[in-house]
Structure formats: structure tokens, C-alpha cells
Amino acid sequence: MLIRPTDRGYEHPTPSEITPRALVENRRAWLARLATGAAGAALAGWAARDALAQAAPGQLAPLPAVKSTVAGATTMEKLTSYKDASSYNNFYEFGTDKSDPARLAGRLKTEPWSVQIDGLVKKPGRMALEDLMKLAPMEERIYRLRCVEGWSMVIPWVGYSLAELIRHVEPLGSARFVEFTTLADPATMPGVRSAVLDWPYVEGLRLDEAQHPLTLLAFGMYGEVLPKQNGAPLRLVVPWKYGFKSAKSLVRIRFTDRQPVTAWGRAAPQEYGFYSNVNPNVDHPRWSQATERRIGEDGLFAKKRKTLLFNGYEAQVASLYAGMDLKANF
Structure with a gap:
């Protein structure tokens, strides 16, 4: 005392x-x-x-994990509280307000769950959630997550590198991109009855981005399975890109030779480019990206943080974009 x-x-x-x-x-x-x-x-x-x-509240099933050995996979920054991380969310399938997912996601049915894997792969098929969870050892990774709207969090995720799944399904030599499709169920997701986006939600990565060790297939956070409002039962986490690239509640992963047309790319291509790497030097058409607000530091005198290029993961991922114009390829 x-x-x-x-x-x-x-x-x-x-x-x-x-x-x-x-x-x-x-x-x-x-x-x-x-x-x-x-x-x-x-x-x-x-x-x-x-x-x-x-x-963590200890209300969901525990999901044990080992510490990740992937370079850059753990930041020493202060964690965002579980309460903030699970109550302030973008998940438009449940509504556009930040509180809508926590309020409305309880009806989402996550059992049974499976993911269809198809396209340019040697081993297409439907994989049950249980089989996906057994595919590789679970790791804990503490990632920064930066939203295009200017706020950020630090969250301990549980999962494994998406590259493990990609190796398992064996992409063909012609595969260049990976497309991710999320659940769109009007019965349990009231947001998909709106015209805010063309459902289902679709996102995509270049194959080399998807294979990068930092790209995470996440099944949990804070040592527990994912809350429904955070993308249960499995989601993507791409820490150097804006949060909307990390698709939630995945139901399909497709390998293709063409760049996927994403949900936000279709809705507002002038605002949401395919790459969407965190870049303080490229403003959103309606606001600056030079600074960010860390959720949980909302006091009257809390200073905004400077946005870091690639969200602070430049040392790990900059080589993916060597020679590219990061303003043209936003």
C-alpha cells in the first residue's frame, strides 16, 4: 500500500x-x-x-498455446483490456456501430463449423474446425491491430501461421492470390440485411503475403477461444495491414490467379485499396492516417500516437513490397 x-x-x-x-x-x-x-x-x-x-474474464473455453518464435510476433506494449477488445469492434455483419457486435453476436452459431478450401490447390475440400485446429501447434502472438478509422489495440492472439494451412493444401504453381469469404447469415447476422456492403464479405491477399509467417489464422485471444463479436470461430489477422483486411468468421478460402475483388474494394475503391498497408504518409480521402488513438487511453489529455509504417512491422514485411509505389498501391 x-x-x-x-x-x-x-x-x-x-x-x-x-x-x-x-x-x-x-x-x-x-x-x-x-x-x-x-x-x-x-x-x-x-x-x-x-x-x-x-x-480475460475466464468465461470462454481456454485455448492453450506456446510462445511464438516468429520474428516480430510479440510486442512488449501494454495489452488492451479484454473488455475493450471484446466490446469495441468493427464487424458490419452485426451492425455499423462499434457496440453492435458485442450486443448482437450472441445468436451466431459456431458449432458445427467448416471451411471450404478450393481453387488452384492440389488438395481442395471442406475442413472441419476441429481438423483445422489440429493442423499445427497453437501459438500466442501479441500483435498491434490498427483500424483505418484511426484507432488501435494490442491483443494477444492464439493461432498459427496461415502458411501451415497453405502448405497442407499445396497451391498450384498458377496460384497468385488467396481470397477469403466470411459467413453471411441473415438469420443470425442482422447487418447482412442492410445494403452497407455487397455480402458476403470478401477479402484477399497476394499469395506471398498470405504465406508470410506473421499472417495468422487465429482461433482465440487472451488465452481463450474467440468471442463471437471478434470473429469466432476462426479469423485472419494480418498485423501490418488495416484491420478490415483481417476477415472474420471464415467459411471459404480460395486460391486464384487473379486479384480478388474485395467487399470494400467494390464499395469504395477510392478509399480502400487492395493492399491497405498501414502507412502514415497515405491519408484516407476523409482523414489523416498520421496518428492513431489507442483504445483504453481515452482520457482528456491522452496524446495520440504516431502511426508507424507497416504498423511497426517494417523490418519483417517491407521486402514484400520492394520497388512498389506504396502511394499508388495503397
Whole structure:
């Protein structure tokens, strides 16, 4: 407990300054482990688990994962709280307001679930969710996620590199792009009854982008399975691109020799280019992309952050775009 001297004498601590009892007990247990010499190797993992335990509600099924060894796959930035990450979402299938997905996604049926894989591959077919989850070891990756609207989060995802699935289905030599289609069910997704987009939602990547180790096929976050409002039961996470490229609730993955026509590319091609790499030097036609607002830092005096090229993943992905005009190919 911290007691601060002030001009009025001593001031009682605020509730936020009082160490929670559970945390004290965790620290006591850690000290006991230290005394036996076991804590040294577990220190980093202990801190991470403790942070996740405080962030996640423990209401969804746990999804164990190992720490990722992919370069750049974990940032040391402060995590966005689970509450913010699961209540402030863009998922237009449930509505255009940020609170609509958390409010309306409860009716989404995620069992049974399967994904159709077709197009230019040697092994087309329909894969059940259970088989997809067993295809490669689950990893935890703490990624920044940047929205084209100017806000960002830091989320611990659980999944594996999409490249694992791509290797499994064996694309043909003529395949150059991967198209992702998401569920569009009017019975459980009220947003698809609107004309805001031409449903179903479609996104796409070049094959080399899809094969990059950072491109994640995610099945969970914060150590648990994905909440429905965050794209359950599986979604794409492409951390160096704006968030709308990371398609949710996937039902089809198609390999093609032609650049896919995406949902936002069809609706507003002058605003949402196919590549949509995070770039502070390329403004959206209606607002600047030079700065961003981190969700959870919404105080009156909270400063906006400078937007990082490729969302901070330049060292890992810039080579994908060598020689390209990043303003023309926005």
C-alpha cells in the first residue's frame, strides 16, 4: 500500500493504488518458487500469464498455446483490456456501430463449423474446425491491430501461421492470390440485411503475403477461444495491414490467379485499396492516417500516437513490397 505525504498531511490511497489480494498471493507463491530455484526460467511466462489472468474474464473455453518464435510476433506494449477488445469492434455483419457486435453476436452459431478450401490447390475440400485446429501447434502472438478509422489495440492472439494451412493444401504453381469469404447469415447476422456492403464479405491477399509467417489464422485471444463479436470461430489477422483486411468468421478460402475483388474494394475503391498497408504518409480521402488513438487511453489529455509504417512491422514485411509505389498501391 502506498501512502503519499501531501500539504494536508497524509493522504489515503485510492482503490487503484491498493494491491489486490490475489496478486499478493501470486507474488508470495512466486517467492516460494524463487527459493527453490525454479522461478528463474519461468519469470517471463509467469508475468505474461498473470497479465492475461487479469485481462480475460475466464468465461470462454481456454485455448492453450506456446510462445511464438516468429520474428516480430510479440510486442512488449501494454495489452488492451479484454473488455475493450471484446466490446469495441468493427464487424458490419452485426451492425455499423462499434457496440453492435458485442450486443448482437450472441445468436451466431459456431458449432458445427467448416471451411471450404478450393481453387488452384492440389488438395481442395471442406475442413472441419476441429481438423483445422489440429493442423499445427497453437501459438500466442501479441500483435498491434490498427483500424483505418484511426484507432488501435494490442491483443494477444492464439493461432498459427496461415502458411501451415497453405502448405497442407499445396497451391498450384498458377496460384497468385488467396481470397477469403466470411459467413453471411441473415438469420443470425442482422447487418447482412442492410445494403452497407455487397455480402458476403470478401477479402484477399497476394499469395506471398498470405504465406508470410506473421499472417495468422487465429482461433482465440487472451488465452481463450474467440468471442463471437471478434470473429469466432476462426479469423485472419494480418498485423501490418488495416484491420478490415483481417476477415472474420471464415467459411471459404480460395486460391486464384487473379486479384480478388474485395467487399470494400467494390464499395469504395477510392478509399480502400487492395493492399491497405498501414502507412502514415497515405491519408484516407476523409482523414489523416498520421496518428492513431489507442483504445483504453481515452482520457482528456491522452496524446495520440504516431502511426508507424507497416504498423511497426517494417523490418519483417517491407521486402514484400520492394520497388512498389506504396502511394499508388495503397
